[in-house]
Amino acid sequence: MKQKVFVNFSIPLSLLLMVLIFSGCSPAASQPQQKLNTNVHVADYRSVQAQTILQDLLKKSPHKQHPRLMATADDFKRIQAEVKTDPNMQRWFSSLKTAADKILPQPVVKYELPDGVRLLDISRTVLTRTIDLSLMYRITGNRIYADRAWEELSTVADNQKFADWHPPHFLDTAEMTNAAAIGYDWLYDYLTPDQKTTLQTAIVQKGLTPALNVYRGVTKGPSNTVFWKDTNNNWNTVVNGGIGVGALAIADESPQTQAMAGEILQDAVQSIQKSLAVYAPDGGMPEGPGYWDYATSYMAYFISSMDTALGTDYGLSQMSGLSQTGYYPIYMTGAGGSFNLGDAGAGSITYSPQLFWLAAKYKEPDLMYFALKGNKPLDLIWYQRAQFKSPVETGLPLDKHYVDPATELVTMRSKWDDPNAIFAALHTGDNQANHGDLDVGDFVLDALGVRWAVELGPDDYNLPGYFDMKTGRWNYYRKRAEGQNLLLINPGQGPDQNSKAIGKIVSFSSTPQKAFAIADLTTAYDQQASTVKRGLQLPDNRQEVVLQDEVQLKESADVWWFMHTAAQIQLSPDGKTAALTQSGKKLSVRILSPEKGTFTVMDAAPLPSSPNPTGQKDNKGIRKLAIHLSGVTSATITVVFNPILNGQPVTPQLTSAQPLSEWK
Numbered sequence: 001m002k003q004k005v006f007v008n009f010s011i012p013l014s015l016l017l018m019v020l021i022f023s024g025c026s027p028a029a030s031q032p033q034q035k036l037n038t039n040v041h042v043a044d045y046r047s048v049q050a051q052t053i054l055q056d057l058l059k060k061s062p063h064k065q066h067p068r069l070m071a072t073a074d075d076f077k078r079i080q081a082e083v084k085t086d087p088n089m090q091r092w093f094s095s096l097k098t099a100a101d102k103i104l105p106q107p108v109v110k111y112e113l114p115d116g117v118r119l120l121d122i123s124r125t126v127l128t129r130t131i132d133l134s135l136m137y138r139i140t141g142n143r144i145y146a147d148r149a150w151e152e153l154s155t156v157a158d159n160q161k162f163a164d165w166h167p168p169h170f171l172d173t174a175e176m177t178n179a180a181a182i183g184y185d186w187l188y189d190y191l192t193p194d195q196k197t198t199l200q201t202a203i204v205q206k207g208l209t210p211a212l213n214v215y216r217g218v219t220k221g222p223s224n225t226v227f228w229k230d231t232n233n234n235w236n237t238v239v240n241g242g243i244g245v246g247a248l249a250i251a252d253e254s255p256q257t258q259a260m261a262g263e264i265l266q267d268a269v270q271s272i273q274k275s276l277a278v279y280a281p282d283g284g285m286p287e288g289p290g291y292w293d294y295a296t297s298y299m300a301y302f303i304s305s306m307d308t309a310l311g312t313d314y315g316l317s318q319m320s321g322l323s324q325t326g327y328y329p330i331y332m333t334g335a336g337g338s339f340n341l342g343d344a345g346a347g348s349i350t351y352s353p354q355l356f357w358l359a360a361k362y363k364e365p366d367l368m369y370f371a372l373k374g375n376k377p378l379d380l381i382w383y384q385r386a387q388f389k390s391p392v393e394t395g396l397p398l399d400k401h402y403v404d405p406a407t408e409l410v411t412m413r414s415k416w417d418d419p420n421a422i423f424a425a426l427h428t429g430d431n432q433a434n435h436g437d438l439d440v441g442d443f444v445l446d447a448l449g450v451r452w453a454v455e456l457g458p459d460d461y462n463l464p465g466y467f468d469m470k471t472g473r474w475n476y477y478r479k480r481a482e483g484q485n486l487l488l489i490n491p492g493q494g495p496d497q498n499s500k501a502i503g504k505i506v507s508f509s510s511t512p513q514k515a516f517a518i519a520d521l522t523t524a525y526d527q528q529a530s531t532v533k534r535g536l537q538l539p540d541n542r543q544e545v546v547l548q549d550e551v552q553l554k555e556s557a558d559v560w561w562f563m564h565t566a567a568q569i570q571l572s573p574d575g576k577t578a579a580l581t582q583s584g585k586k587l588s589v590r591i592l593s594p595e596k597g598t599f600t601v602m603d604a605a606p607l608p609s610s611p612n613p614t615g616q617k618d619n620k621g622i623r624k625l626a627i628h629l630s631g632v633t634s635a636t637i638t639v640v641f642n643p644i645l646n647g648q649p650v651t652p653q654l655t656s657a658q659p660l661s662e663w664k
Helices: 013-024 050-060 073-082 087-103 120-140 143-157 170-186 193-215 223-229 234-250 255-279 288-310 327-331 354-362 365-371
Strands: 400-402 409-413 423-427 443-447 450-453 487-489 504-511 514-520 529-538 545-565 568-571 577-582 585-593 599-603 623-645
Touching: 050 255, 050 288, 073 120, 087 120, 120 143, 120 170, 143 170, 143 193, 170 193, 170 223, 170 234, 170 288, 193 223, 193 234, 193 255, 223 234, 234 255, 234 288, 255 288, 288 327, 288 354, 327 365, 327 400, 354 365, 409 504, 409 514, 409 529, 423 529, 443 545, 443 623, 450 577, 450 585, 487 529, 568 599, 577 599
Parallel strands: none
Antiparallel strands: 400 409, 409 423, 423 443, 443 450, 450 545, 487 545, 504 514, 514 529, 529 545, 545 623, 568 577, 577 585, 585 623, 599 623
């Protein structure tokens, strides 16, 4: 029996009249494929109105034209041709087919909160399956894939099986809405009228209506239900992106969906500006590369769908920093993985499919060079045949300073495209950054294809107080300064850095032979120290790494220096040198100063004076290289790292410590 769409919300009279006029008039004839409009006045997104959005939809996608999300019918025809001739497309298609075929016999999802809090894993499973199966259908025309996709989509649309898409944790709702919208759009010519109505009703009732109530301020529920609208972190991008895609999918189905979708798209374009603004001025992101990947994927879903469905993004893509943000994961990644700040994982994200979208959108050929190494379904959508160049060919600088105070950091490397290259990074940033740690001054180090100085990453998100950025979060080892590669001064039960500290890179230099950065970390230790500075350097010919700390204390104190590593550690008899071994590779670590400084090896676990709540991860396989100075009023700690290549250490360039003030 065909279902009716019932939507309980008020529609402004002017908007209702407008959509009724639209629904009664004959839309313009289908126009030829247009070049994406990248010359829209940048201010347009600040005042774009629902009427304008709906007018653009009816012009660009007349007669309920589908597909229109991220790709049009012409795009899919191109993809069908290129999977027969382009080696990259053939590789991605083969991988897609393998993944889609594995889905076919699997049972459909069930409504469950695996961790007791989130439906998110289920939403992401539905999204992955919908993209894989629907894309296979569009490329091959084989209905077996569409049939299986409909099984999944009809399940989540069924009110008996999925009463809602879990708005108490609104990411779950947004990702499920995105999945349903993509399925609705890419399977449009497969779906029967009743199936379209079923899925449309679910998108409206379970996705768009809860979102509209938040935009309007009607919903006053828990923070995870409503805070996304006004925050500037990944939640804002993901929710606005997922809900916006949902609105674009069904906007022209009826006067009611036109009114609802127009209002939602107007609100989404307004709201998403808050999170896109954090990419200014140079494309960095305070939440680190892992959450960069998550947020920019939804930015790409939304803006690319606006381009294909509306012919414009109203200038959103021209906001400061977005044209450069594709380089952020590239600069944040060495041979050992990404600099996984905060709650991010350490895996490489330089192969994310949105790099193809960014490469095409902003005409950056070396982004495509990195993206070509990936293997994801959306590579087939966003890839465009074009000449690409390696970072060596384009002369991409080896080093990068991200200057926004919330994001600030420097990354340096010895070479591009060398698996043995040195990669070193120094972070200052803001200790209150979303998903952040007490990590002002943190560093990582790669050499010989190995991550030597590691980040521990996230703990269990459901630990009590884990996201309490005032007190609770700082009880957990992985979130404290002692769980980073940092200094500690007189550690105790409380936060071991100022939890509101913002560090600052005060000097940065990059030449072909040498690079260094110097950070002022004083605000992070302002209770104990009058001055704390840290310098990170790749000296002459970039063959070794120097890390130097200079500390002036307010009174006599204990100072700890920590570096976490997965390597085996062997200390010299005098404790001045540590030989690190990992994956058959070796790194020499030596103390240049202070004269009485020696290494010890410790477990990656809280100090006896630190809090140690139950339920934390045990950091198995990680040890801590440490230096402990007791009862000092000042200290200069200089540590030099030398890769040992083919059994021979690089000849040390630095034999004595040089004050940071003399680094030039």
